[in-house]
């Protein structure tokens with residue numbers, strides 16, 4: 001049987017930010033990330049979901065923990081310019097990801113990862129997926145335990161990754 | 162100069178769903194995607210962002226348009242079990258993605274994609290990124306124009322991808 005999951009990775013020392021209720025009109029996302037790019041701040045895991053109120057939206061992203069202060073400053077200035085509702089910041093973020101070819105084509109892989117973390121009492125703070133990767137943000141204090149649980153769930157110890 | 166972006170892809174015939182204000186406690190995401198996996202519904206682009214109210218969260222994902230009805234049914238049943246606020250569905254979704262090695266390491270690439278779509282008056286409905294991919298969901302009616310704009314922005318025509 002081809003194993004759907006070929007490995008698990010852990011990124012620690014991260015932080016997450018969100019800009020809340022920006023106007024949902026063309027060009028706004030460009031303005032938000034243009035301001036961060038001007039300060040040479042690398043961002044990761046940009047997420048904009050499906051907002052109940054179609055006239056506004058929230059945009060969430062992850063940065064290295066050492067970039068949290070300048071990123072928050074930039075974001076707060078953009079939020080004022082856009083009349084957004086505000087900015088959230090959280091420096092307690094670690095990203096646990098599983099990778100594998102055609103991971104998302106198998107309906108049960110994501111569910112089993114989420115459920116295994118749930119059974120262990122680990123709360124998932126954020127989720128982001130692509131065709132070959134499923135990432136969960138968890139509290140940094142639970143990062144190592146989360147990696148072990150996912151590692152065991154998909155029997156990753158048996159191959160030398 | 163190494164081109165950061167090696168190609169652009171388009172996925173049409175998609176739909177997006179969201180379950181709103183589920184309790185933000187361990188195991189909930191597993192329950193949502195377990196229900197969908199039981200009905201063998203493949204999901205793509207799962208997104209859970211940073212919610213203002215830390216006791217609840219929304220989860221958004223994309224399915225093939227032909228799976229929208231069964232997915233919505235499953236999601237509505239889970240929403241009732243979890244006392245979620247409700248379910249949103251939108252069948253007007255096309256996913257435009259750029260891919261490239263170490264894409265997100267260059268702070269300006271995401272900003273320039275978002276801004277180019279903004280200048281063309283194309284609204285971005287959802288965003289999801291990984292280290293090597295940036296995806297924007299747009300209205301299906303704007304999909305082809307969005308691909309052309311991104312294609313020209315990153316001079317993709319010059320190489321045979």
Ligand SMILES: C[C@@H](O)[C@H](N)C(=O)O
Pocket residue numbers: 114118122123124125183184185186187188189190191209218
């Ligand atoms: C909302 C949901 O993701 C929950 N936090 C969980 O861990 O399953």
Ligand SMILES: C[C@@H](O)[C@H](N)C(=O)O
Pocket residue numbers: 022023024025026027028029030048057275279283284285286
């Ligand atoms: C909210 C933001 O993404 C907006 N819809 C845009 O297109 O830029």
